[in-house]
Amino acid sequence: MNTAFLLMAQYAGRAVIPIEIVQADYFPHLQLEQLVRKMCRGEIKLPLMRIEGSQKAARGVHLQDLAAYLDARRAAAAKELEQMTRP
DSSP: OOHHHHHHHHTTTOSEEEHHHHHHHHOTTSOHHHHHHHHHHTSSOOOOEESSSSTTSOEEEEHHHHHHHHHHHHHHHHHHHHHHHOO
16 A cells, blocks of 8 residues: 555645644654654654745645655564564
8 A cells, every 4th residue: 555645645635734734643742842853853754844935934744755754664663573573
C-alpha cells in the first residue's frame, strides 16, 4: 500500500498539511512548540515549510515528506521487531 495515497485520502488531496493538523494526528504527545523545535533541530527528520518567507506565514508539512517520514519510521520498527524476534 502506498502511504502517500493514503495520506491524500486522509487529507482530501492537500499537498501541504498545516503543522497543527500534523501535530494533532501524529505527535499528540508533543506540544506544537516542542514539535517545531524538534523539527528545526533535526531531532524529527521532517521538513517544516512556510508558504512564504515571512515569520508569520502559515507553516506546514508537504504530503510526500510526511509519507517518507512515516515509511522510514515503519521500516525502523520492522527492523527492531526482526532483531528482537530473531532466534
